[in-house]
Amino acid sequence: QSVLTQPPSVSGAPGQRVTISCTGSSSNIGAGYDVHWYQQLPGTAPKLLIYVNNNRPSGVPDRFSGSKSGTSASLAITGLQAEDEADYYCQSYDSSLSVVVFGGGTKLTVL
Amino acid sequence: EVQLVESGGGLVKPGGSLRLSCAVSGLTFSNAWMSWVRQAPGKGLEWVGLIKSKTDGGATDYAAPVKGRFTISRDDSDNTLYLQMNSLKTEDTSLYYCTTVIRGGYNFWFDPWGQGALVTVSS
Numbered sequence: 001q002s003v004l005t006q007p008p009s010v011s012g013a014p015g016q017r018v019t020i021s022c023t024g025s026s027s028n029i030g031a032g033y034d035v036h037w038y039q040q041l042p043g044t045a046p047k048l049l050i051y052v053n054n055n056r057p058s059g060v061p062d063r064f065s066g067s068k069s070g071t072s073a074s075l076a077i078t079g080l081q082a083e084d085e086a087d088y089y090c091q092s093y094d095s096s097l098s099v100v101v102f103g104g105g106t107k108l109t110v111l
Numbered sequence: 112e113v114q115l116v117e118s119g120g121g122l123v124k125p126g127g128s129l130r131l132s133c134a135v136s137g138l139t140f141s142n143a144w145m146s147w148v149r150q151a152p153g154k155g156l157e158w159v160g161l162i163k164s165k166t167d168g169g170a171t172d173y174a175a176p177v178k179g180r181f182t183i184s185r186d187d188s189d190n191t192l193y194l195q196m197n198s199l200k201t202e203d204t205s206l207y208y209c210t211t212v213i214r215g216g217y218n219f220w221f222d223p224w225g226q227g228a229l230v231t232v233s234s
Binding site: 002033034036038044045046047048051052057089091092093097098099100101102103104105 | 146148155156157158161172174175208213215217218219220221222223224225226227
């Protein structure tokens with residue numbers, strides 16, 4: 001059971017918009033700790049996708065965006081492409097556990 | 112370009128030990144905070160621990176499941192990060208990733224990541 005809760009899977013057709021939620025609590029996201037997102041393509045290492053809630057590293061398309069509100073955060077992907085099919089993880093910090101925490105991951109399927 | 116290359120993975124029996132290495136290039140390693148993150152087969156990411164730079168005190172921090180059994184260390188003269196794993200359990204079977212810690216205030220995140228080293232604990 002992950003401290004940050006993500007849906008196990010989401011799907012969408014090419015060109016559509018999908019969102020992935022990341023729900024935390026008052027000791028992590030709700031305490032003001034930032035949320036970061038990673039993309040893990042099949043058989044590869046995770047790659048930083050969004051940092052500090054809504055910032056994209058150089059090279060990440062602007063089709064990817066992040067937001068945070070209250071005890072939750074979301075990753076939105078617009079103009080879905082086949083190459084976006086991957087696992088996506090949110091990450092934050094939990095002050096009561098004093099550890100870095102990851103969401104359980106969401107598998108995105110492009111139909 | 113920052114590169115992280117893990118090595119030292121393999122098959123070990125329960126109760127055994129193994130040491131992973133991570134060779135780092137493309138950044139001033141001595142100034143970097145570093146971390147290990149693992150991923151069990153077919154499962155999600157789990158933070159293992161981190162080590163601060165010596166200029167920031169060099170302290171280490173670990174996740175509860177590995178505290179007391181795993182030790183993270185660094186050799187700044189060789190730009191290498193280590194993960195010493197003792198008293199290994201079957202549940203430690205994972206792909207272990209080395210990653211650089213990026214800090215912002217009280218927050219930190221991980222970028223980039225190595226390709227991972229597979230550790231299998233089985234009798």
